[in-house]
Amino acid sequence: MQRREQFDKLSRLRQSLRELLADLEKSLRVAFGRAPMIKGNVYELARKCGKPTCACARGERHRSMVLTWSHEGKSKLFSIPSERLSELQEKSEEYLRFRRARARVTEIGKKILGVMDRIEKLRREEP
Numbered sequence: 001m002q003r004r005e006q007f008d009k010l011s012r013l014r015q016s017l018r019e020l021l022a023d024l025e026k027s028l029r030v031a032f033g034r035a036p037m038i039k040g041n042v043y044e045l046a047r048k049c050g051k052p053t054c055a056c057a058r059g060e061r062h063r064s065m066v067l068t069w070s071h072e073g074k075s076k077l078f079s080i081p082s083e084r085l086s087e088l089q090e091k092s093e094e095y096l097r098f099r100r101a102r103a104r105v106t107e108i109g110k111k112i113l114g115v116m117d118r119i120e121k122l123r124r125e126e127p
């Protein structure tokens with residue numbers, strides 16, 4: 001490989017590394033936070049109770065807010081009292097943000113190692 005070509009490649013790789021580093025810093029922001037988190041998703045459950053005379057049998061399902069999460073492979077469910085809804089929503093969202101960031105950090109970490117390996121190849125010389 002020509003000197004010039006090698007120089008350009010290394011320069012591009014350093015630029016990618018700087019971009020990945022900025023991305024990493026951004027992704028790690030949530031880890032520096034202090035907000036509490038709760039594992040799980042908050043959503044509305046609409047169910048039928050099974051009584052044939054109940055309004056739910058005619059389509060007006062019983063609606064309630066629940067938090068669900070999986071624990072040791074099993075799906076767990078917690079019925080949310082209305083006074084705790086916004087609190088649990090916030091904490092669950094924080095948890096999802098955290099987990100998304102964690103996945104992103106893994107991805108960026110792999111890319112950084114890939115760039116480092118390419119830099120090593122370009123800079124290494126024989127004795």
Ligand SMILES: [Zn+2]
Pocket residue numbers: 048049050051054055056057062
């Ligand atoms: Zn019912």
